[in-house]
Amino acid sequence: MAVKTPSLRRPRPEVIVIGAGIAGLATALRLATGGMSVTLLERHSHTGGKIRTLPSDAGPVDAGPTVLTLRHVFDALFACAGTRLDDHVTLIKQDILARHFWSDGSRLDLHADADATTAAIADFAGGKAADDFQRFNASTARLFAAFDAPMMQAPRPRMAKLIPHVLRQPTLIPAMTPLSTLAARLKRQFSDPRLAQLFGRYATYVGGAPHLSPAILSLIWQAESAGVWVVKGGMHALTDALTRLALDRGVHVRRNTHVDRIDVIGGAVTGVEINGGEQLDADTIVYAGDPRALATGSMGAALTCVAPQTARLPRSFSARVHSFAAIPSGVDLAHHNVFFADDPRSEFDDLMAGKIPRDPTLYLCAEDRGQDSPPCTQERFEIISNAPATSTLTPPTDLDLWHHQIMQRMADMGVTMSPTPTATTITTPQHFAEMFPETQGALYGQTPHGLTAALQRPTAQTPIRGLWLAGGGTHPGAGLPMATLSARHAAEAILRGRTSTSKSGQTAMRGGISTA
Known part of the structure; x- marks a missing residue:
């Protein structure tokens, strides 16, 4: 008699997490550590979301967040998995939080020490x-x-x-x-x-x-003054470490996996359809992308009741991000540098009018500074300039002119780069809109404008049974620490629900009635 070969098929996931940015990774890790079977779906070929890199002659250069604050949030995340943050990445605390420059030649450093x-x-x-x-x-x-x-x-x-x-x-x-x-x-x-x-x-x-x-x-200011850390090797080292840890704790990570639809029956999620037809069943789903994608119906018409304010309220700003390698000369740079516009109100008036600022403030991250060792001759840099969000994917026509403008602005304020980088490594709001659908290129979700804006963000629980939210577009807001906290809120609620359901079942069994 033939011996039946055991199936190698993975068990049906208890939880599907959509989006492997910092919030998706943190949610998946917390749920897997809590004993749940988790599948993490990511539409790109890399995990990390907006923590991403571009290639350069000096190695991968970050093209997203530049420093870590509120370190205790990340210490707690790794601790929940029974390990230490310091065992996975090297963090270097910065004595200088940021170096600030004005066109009149004045300069000011903010320090970790208040005195x-x-x-x-x-x-x-x-x-x-x-x-x-x-x-x-x-x-x-x-x-x-x-x-x-x-x-x-x-x-x-x-x-x-x-x-x-x-x-x-x-x-x-x-x-x-x-x-x-x-x-x-x-x-x-x-x-x-x-x-x-x-x-x-x-x-x-x-x-x-x-x-x-x-x-x-x-x-x-208090979040920043409590400490700024540089991640040795670049910010992507943090999400790489989280990915490895999640895999080690049993999370099934599927990259290059596009979620076409979240299926809902009777007001409850039943699974997702991916890559044009494949079906994955699950009765618990965490959406760790911008919730506007649910509110606009792009994940299914039944989900427009989720976070409807995100489809109604204006979007936050986006940015043009220039990532490159070069040899710098001129003023001494810290890791994080700010070159201020001459007329700050003009910059924000342009942004609110949907225009690229004529006189922008420029953030320059010298990624190889603040690493406890002298940088190499050729260094990695990231320049970030605020830009309006956009609903179009059409490439801008002014990129070469804008690139010349900001490089000239840097030179006027004492920083030159050799060789002069080209405009080919600029990420625009149009690129962000393409990479993260339904965001309109906004990097921080809905606008923070208005006295009660913080209370208008969607929270983890949704009106759809089994559907939860996490990420910078949800409470408590944008930024790596806040997105990581949102993951904790979602994961803890799911695990509490699982525990209470388990206890209810045990109570029913003790009473002689099975709920199975």
């Missing part, structure tokens, strides 16, 4: 400016401490809970300046307009303009 920053500001703009900074630092520290638990750490923040929380701490109200924009608050805070311009840039960390974003975004 060093105060002294630097005193040298830069005088004792009054240093006193302004100390008051700003103290008030934003109160804000961060007060809102960390009820906002960022809470899976479903609610105004009804936040109001009593604020009223119990009367000193919070003047620190919040609740009816003010970030730009207005900073104008009152700082006597030197350059400092208002500098700290106003934190609105762009979540894709907004300072004069339209709520003043409470000033607390982003």
Whole structure:
């Protein structure tokens, strides 16, 4: 009699996670560590999402996020898998958070040490400016401490809970300046307009303009001042390490896998259709992409009830990102450098009008600086300039002119590159829109503009049974730490539901009634 060969087919996944960016990887790892069978689907050939690289003569150059903040979020992620972050990547804490340049030749370093920053500001703009900074630092520290638990750490923040929380701490109200924009608050805070311009840039960390974003975004300074780390080898080393760890913990990772549709029957997910016809069944799905793709119906008409505000509200800003290798000359660079526009309001007026800024502020990441060793002669660089989101995939016609403009701007401010990089390594909003469908190229989800914008983000749970959200487009918001926290919110809710279902079943069995 023939012996039947055992099937090598994988068991039906308990959970499908769609999107292998930082949130998808973190969600899959947490669920697999919790004992669930997880399949992670990624439409690109690489994991990491917006943490991506382009080739260069000096090696892979990052073309996405540049530094790590709120390190404890990532320590907790690796700890949940029974390991340590330091066992997988090397993080180098930066003494200089960022180096800032103005066209009049003035320069200011912000430091990890608050006293060093105060002294630097005193040298830069005088004792009054240093006193302004100390008051700003103290008030934003109160804000961060007060809102960390009820906002960022809470899976479903609610105004009804936040109001009593604020009223119990009367000193919070003047620190919040609740009816003010970030730009207005900073104008009152700082006597030197350059400092208002500098700290106003934190609105762009979540894709907004300072004069339209709520003043409470000033607390982003505390996230940065708590520590900035460079990942040795580049930011992609972090997601590479997470991918390896997820595989080791049993996650089935499928790259080059496009999800055409999420199937819904009777108000509950039943699986997904991938690559033009293949069916994967699952009763729990985590969508770790921009939730606007669900709200617009591109994943199925039954999903338009999910995060409908993302299809209605304006999008955040996008960016033009230039990644290249060159030999620099001129001013001394830190890892993270900012070259400010002469007229900051003009830049944001252009962005709000859907135009590429005529006078942009440029972020220059010298990726091989801050690595505890001298850089090689040829270094890797990333220049980021804010740009409006766009619904078109048509390539821009001004790229060569714009490229010449920003390289000339860098030269005027004391930095030249040899050889001069070409425009072929620029990623545009149109590229982002193509890589991440239904985002309109926006890098941070919906706009942060408006006093209650933070409360309008979708949370992990959706109206569709078994469908959950994670990623920078969901609560608590954009940025690597926030996207990683969103993964924790989704994974913990799923694991709690699994545990409660298991306990309910055990109770029913003890009562003599099987629920199977």
